[in-house]
Amino acid sequence: MEAPATTIPVLTSKEEMRAWSRAQKKKGKTIGFVPTMGYLHEGHISLVSAARERADVVVASIYVNPTQFSANEDFDVYPRDPEADRRKLLEAGCSVVFEPESLYHIVEGADDGSNVVGRESGHPDAHETFVQVEKLQLPLCGGSRPHFFRGVATIVAKLFHIVEPDVAVFGRKDYQQWRVITRMVRDLDFPIEIVGMPIAREADGLAMSSRNARLSAESRAACLAIPRAVKWAEAEVGRGAGDAGALASEVAARIEAAGGKVDYVELRHAEHLQPVTDLRAQPTLLAVAAHFPARDRGTVRLIDNTVLQPAAA
Numbered sequence: 001m002e003a004p005a006t007t008i009p010v011l012t013s014k015e016e017m018r019a020w021s022r023a024q025k026k027k028g029k030t031i032g033f034v035p036t037m038g039y040l041h042e043g044h045i046s047l048v049s050a051a052r053e054r055a056d057v058v059v060a061s062i063y064v065n066p067t068q069f070s071a072n073e074d075f076d077v078y079p080r081d082p083e084a085d086r087r088k089l090l091e092a093g094c095s096v097v098f099e100p101e102s103l104y105h106i107v108e109g110a111d112d113g114s115n116v117v118g119r120e121s122g123h124p125d126a127h128e129t130f131v132q133v134e135k136l137q138l139p140l141c142g143g144s145r146p147h148f149f150r151g152v153a154t155i156v157a158k159l160f161h162i163v164e165p166d167v168a169v170f171g172r173k174d175y176q177q178w179r180v181i182t183r184m185v186r187d188l189d190f191p192i193e194i195v196g197m198p199i200a201r202e203a204d205g206l207a208m209s210s211r212n213a214r215l216s217a218e219s220r221a222a223c224l225a226i227p228r229a230v231k232w233a234e235a236e237v238g239r240g241a242g243d244a245g246a247l248a249s250e251v252a253a254r255i256e257a258a259g260g261k262v263d264y265v266e267l268r269h270a271e272h273l274q275p276v277t278d279l280r281a282q283p284t285l286l287a288v289a290a291h292f293p294a295r296d297r298g299t300v301r302l303i304d305n306t307v308l309q310p311a312a313a
């Protein structure tokens with residue numbers, strides 16, 4: 001009997017990754033794919049498990065994608081721990097990890113290599129092709145991070161071309177991202193099934209997120225106002241509340257009262273993300289983003305959401 005592997009194979013170039021996937025396909029295997037930015041937690045592992053249930057082999061990628069960050073965001077301090085990530089992925093039954101150094105065209109000697117929005121190379125041969133999901137990318141996280149979904153859709157399209165998966169798994173913590181990718185795949189005919197998995201939470205209710213590691217101790221306690229306000233909203237709508245504006249104001253007030261700085265609290269159609277006013281008319285996405293002080297510098301921006309089900313008539 002073959003001894004179980006003690007390390008996970010790490011692929012670092014596009015060519016190696018594509019060759020691995022094509023070799024699997026030749027053997028008749030289906031490929032599941034979990035794109036991540038690393039610093040993995042149980043939320044990511046739930047996506048790997050979901051991919052394993054749906055495909056014969058599973059690829060996870062770890063790549064902190066510069067084009068979805070602006071120059072004043074946390075690209076440089078984004079938490080990283082590739083050794084721990086590889087151990088967790090091996091344990092979770094992932095087949096290989098794709099850890100490219102850069103996925104953007106580097107012009108030798110002319111490029112700073114960052115591609116962070118606002119500090120890209122101005123070289124005429126630099127990367128300049130982007131995917132935009134024109135309307136779905138605008139509200140919510142796209143409002144406060146206008147560069148964000150352009151970067152996400154572009155890197156996910158590139159990763160799909162390199163990994164060539166049959167199924168790709170995303171978390172519904174990043175609800176709008178899941179909708180944007182689902183729309184991109186439909187509109188651009190990627191032959192890939194997109195799966196959205198529920199939010200994994202800490203025991204006290206906080207949505208798991210790599211960025212939680214940057215919260216100060218005080219913020220870690222205070223930010224529980226977010227999941228508590230989300231739960232309160234679920235109960236209110238269960239009791240028959242219908243006024244979207246009033247519900248959003250109260251959720252925001254609860255987060256601000258705990259010391260958070262609200263970025264947005266919005267109620268939108270769960271599928272196409274258009275604003276809604278009557279919560280009794282359809283399942284409605286309640287999406288929240290708020291800043292709490294970080295332990296190093298600045299703030300940590302946390303997101304959470306739920307789909308509110310109207311009370312039975």
Ligand SMILES: Nc1ncnc2c1ncn2[C@@H]1O[C@H](COP(=O)(O)OP(=O)(O)OP(=O)(O)O)[C@@H](O)[C@H]1O
Nearest residue numbers: 036037038043170171173174199200208209210211
């Ligand atoms: N708590 C969670 N439950 C389910 N899926 C999650 C959770 N957190 C992240 N994911 C999913 O994992 C994938 C990779 O996300 P990413 O690596 O950015 O992790 P993250 O914890 O969301 O990081 P960040 O703190 O930057 O938002 C995405 O599809 C994301 O939605």
Ligand SMILES: CC(C)(CO)[C@@H](O)C(=O)[O-]
Nearest residue numbers: 035036037065152155174
């Ligand atoms: C999908 C993704 C890996 C693209 O960089 C990222 O946005 C994330 O981790 O959610």
Ligand code: BAL
Nearest residue numbers: 037068069148174177
């Ligand atoms: N999980 C979303 C990645 C980002 O906020 O950049």
